[in-house]
Amino acid sequence: MTRIAAPPARFPDSDGPRQVSKFEFNLLRILRFFVGHFPAEQAVRLLRESLPRPECLSLSAVELVQDTLAKGCILFLVRQGGWRNDRYLRNGHPIAGRVWDRIPLNERTLVFSRAVLEFLIWATAEKVHETKTPWDTTANQLTAADELFFWLVLNSIRFDPDLLASLRKKEAFRLNPFCWVCFPGDLVGNDNFEAPNFTPLFEGVRAAILECLQCYLTERWLQSERKKGQVGEWKKLRQQGHAEFVALRTFLEAAGRAKRPDLARFVLRTNATLLSTDLTPAFWTSGLQGSGPLRLADRLETQRAALAVPRQMEVLEAWQNHARTVGYFDDDYQATQMWKAEWEALHGDLIVSRARAVIQMLEPLGGATLRAQSADRGETAHDDHPEGSTG
């Protein structure tokens, strides 16, 4: 508390710690847990308890909530990558610097709506996993800061299956693009799901947040990919993989439309780290227990779904192919140069060929086409000869 406590100048009328009720005290502790400043074990206990809901919060409590949100969210974003001296696109041109150097203040101001405070009151008053009073909000009324907050909430509680199952049904989480871009597998409980509209992520404050989260997203996806090899249930792996594929593919399509390939950097970096050596599909599927579904089609679908992340390399390769055709006088020249530099630094061509090879290994006629391809490559090499002669 003392570490990020507000400076005295902020509360000139108070001489010491502010007085809050038991309910408000719990609410503040829960909020501090969401922004990463309170132990998970104690916070989960609070989330699983219920307390009588007061008619309203005191001014002190509201100010403390505002202060914690303002400092906690900003501190989180800065720590996750905002501090890095990096390059991102702005109006089609690469701009270098830390996030506060690259983006003007009015485009990186977090504005929270009532939904956040209402959620905090609900989460404090109710047993979140056995709620009596339902709470939800409309996704399209949430601000960028609200979406960041709800993403932080899901990020904090996702290790607890009961809390996760309860919260992921709510629109604030179910249709939150930040949640979908980070942990789509946690958001689906069956095969029927709907990915949100990712287009707003590439504009204004949301884009600034996404810039800050690039390194975090890379780490998160790497962890998720490495854990896939421990998933034993065929159905679970299929659902997770399917959700990941849809989320990443929709996200990349939106990034392509918005001409912000820099915000999809984490997909390239995740693949580059994963495929730094040749892998086999067993890396993703070795944990599957038993012989799986009776039908070969279902088994194949699960295995294909498990490789959702390497499968995104085809989109990134298309971007790279497009970038190679952009000339000096074209509008996208600087943006595509930046993408090409990133691609080359991470050995994109090699990563694409490794991704393709591992995907091909799963295909039932993959052996045939692989052999055919290698034979074809030999023939193409010979074909180069006559072309060379003509030159």
Add this chain to the structure above:
Amino acid sequence: MSRAYRITVKESDTRRLKADDEICTQLEILEILPPEDMATLLREELKKRGFEEQPDGNLIRKDGELTVKVDPCSGEVSVKAETEETVSQEVRRDATGFNDVGPSERSLRQRVKDQLKADLDKKFEQEQNRLQGKATEALEKHLQELQPEISEVVNQVTRDALKQKAQQMGTVKEISEDAESGSLTIKVEV
């Protein structure tokens, strides 16, 4: 005084069970010629191998219960195994009742009948699983056989495409093929 009685109920049913399994994959055809020309070459090669062209442009070959379908334009291959059997199953249960306590004969008989229906459904489910296993096994076996053939098709299409490409570039002076190494050398005079 109670009198015990035993009733035996039998149920039998005959059902037509169907099972299928299908996989779809993509042929990796190099774009040596324009896609329409590559599709034509693939179509011709597949026809030579017993595939029949359908009104929708797809090529289909049936090997018993297995169907191989190729879309020459997209290179998509689907292999489907279907099997069906008429299966008869009979189940039987005995139950004991007493005429002064417990359920009357009619309700006892009804209860046993319900149990028999469940037994019958379970037996048919087992049969369905067996049939599904059979279809999947057939598909897996066929895929192993199909793999070299598809490989040959892709190779042949690529060879033909290269030859056509060479002809478009100039006068073909010499073509030499080595079946063992799979190499093809074309000398062209422009």
